[in-house]
Amino acid sequence: MDLQGKSILVTGGAGFIGSHLIDRLIDERPARLAVVDNLWLGKLANLETAFQDFPALKFYQEDSASPRAMTRILQQEAVEIVFDLATIPLPASLVRPKWSARQIYDMALNVCELGRKGLYGTLIHCSSSEAYGSAAYTPMDEQHPLLVRTPYAAAKAAADLLVQSYQHTFGLDATIVRPFNNYGPRQNDKNYAGIIPIVVHRIRQGKAPVIYGDGEQTRDYSFVKDVVDGLVRVAKADAARGGVINIASGEEVTVNRLVRGIAAAMDYHGPIDYAPERPGDVRRHLADVTRARTLIDYHPQTVIEDGLRQTVAWYVQQINAHSS
Numbered sequence: 627m628d629l630q631g632k633s634i635l636v637t638g639g640a641g642f643i644g645s646h647l648i649d650r651l652i653d654e655r656p657a658r659l660a661v662v663d664n665l666w667l668g669k670l671a672n673l674e675t676a677f678q679d680f681p682a683l684k685f686y687q688e689d690s691a692s693p694r695a696m697t698r699i700l701q702q703e704a705v706e707i708v709f710d711l712a713t714i715p716l717p718a719s720l721v722r723p724k725w726s727a728r729q730i731y732d733m734a735l736n737v738c739e740l741g742r743k744g745l746y747g748t749l750i751h752c753s754s755s756e757a758y759g760s761a762a763y764t765p766m767d768e769q770h771p772l773l774v775r776t777p778y779a780a781a782k783a784a785a786d787l788l789v790q791s792y793q794h795t796f797g798l799d800a801t802i803v804r805p806f807n808n809y810g811p812r813q814n815d816k817n818y819a820g821i822i823p824i825v826v827h828r829i830r831q832g833k834a835p836v837i838y839g840d841g842e843q844t845r846d847y848s849f850v851k852d853v854v855d856g857l858v859r860v861a862k863a864d865a866a867r868g869g870v871i872n873i874a875s876g877e878e879v880t881v882n883r884l885v886r887g888i889a890a891a892m893d894y895h896g897p898i899d900y901a902p903e904r905p906g907d908v909r910r911h912l913a914d915v916t917r918a919r920t921l922i923d924y925h926p927q928t929v930i931e932d933g934l935r936q937t938v939a940w941y942v943q944q945i946n947a948h949s950s
């Protein structure tokens with residue numbers, strides 16, 4: 627499907643991945659582009675370049691779980707394609723499990739319902755590798771069982787099952803995309819921050835980075851610009867639509883390599899501290915990307931050290947801007 631001339635809506639579009647997706651979608655020359663985000667965690671600043679590059683971009687500060695708000699927006703924008711990225715992040719589900727799980731579930735259910743009613747045509751629903759939980763085998767392909775460990779993961783898996791049920795029962799044109807670990811500029815560095823911003827902040831404060839365990843545990847990291855390219859490719863490739871598809875690098879990076887990459891990008895030559903392994907930390911996390919390679923010709927280009935340099939530069943610029 628050609629995205630040129632289409633009307634596209636992104637939920638969670640003021641967030642980390644969503645705002646990069648908006649930037650990427652502008653290259654496709656859509657007729658209309660709209661964001662629904664309640665700014666629970668996202669920021670309008672994430673859309674600054676998008677507003678410059680595409681002044682017709684519409685921003686709606688609304689709840690994507692609200693049938694009334696979403697119906698009005700979908701009608702007003704005559705939306706054809708929805709990229710559903712709104713979420714409550716994993717760490718929040720450890721503090722407010724019931725609320726987080728319900729939000730994630732309700733947002734997906736609402737988007738499915740509105741699709742069933744014909745208020746848009748195509749759904750690209752963003753899931754997570756968390757839905758697979760701890761690896762029963764690696765690399766994890768799309769058939770991997772959903773061995774969820776957290777309320778976040780359970781809600782993401784439940785959302786996926788809902789999407790699949792609407793697909794099978796009502797013929798909703800829906801595809802589930804499962805990104806693995808993403809990093810890049812605009813990733814939230816305050817509440818619920820991930821390892822990269824935490825390490826950047828520690829080094830900036832003159833403290834040694836801390837690695838939990840021996841650092842040889844691995845993750846499948848993808849640079850956010852590669853991930854959003856994958857999302858766009860999924861929407862464009864008819865062969866990819868209708869199933870589940872992993873979006874990841876298909877390569878394992880140890881936490882030691884990740885932290886050394888950040889240190890190098892920050893010109894830090896001090897010590898790296900090691901602390902006891904955290905409970906529940908999985909040893910290996912690696913995607914099988916055969917489907918992505920075959921169906922959407924997905925071959926992410928960004929080497930982790932290069933992506934980390936861009937990411938660190940962004941965090942440092944943010945820290946400087948807020949401290950001046």
Ligand SMILES: NC(=O)c1ccc[n+]([C@@H]2O[C@H](COP(=O)([O-])OP(=O)(O)OC[C@H]3O[C@@H](n4cnc5c(N)ncnc54)[C@H](O)[C@@H]3O)[C@@H](O)[C@H]2O)c1
Pocket residue numbers: 637638639640641642643644662663664665666667668669688689690691710711712713714715729733752753754755756782804805806807808809814
């Ligand atoms: N970041 C990762 O490493 C990662 C990995 C795998 C999957 N994912 C998935 O990718 C998607 C985007 O994640 P992200 O990292 O950009 O998260 P994010 O938290 O940066 O963005 C999510 C956005 O959703 C918005 N939001 C929350 N509740 C809302 C509501 N009720 N209505 C409207 N907007 C609401 C938030 O304000 C935020 O801007 C999610 O579906 C997430 O599960 C992310």
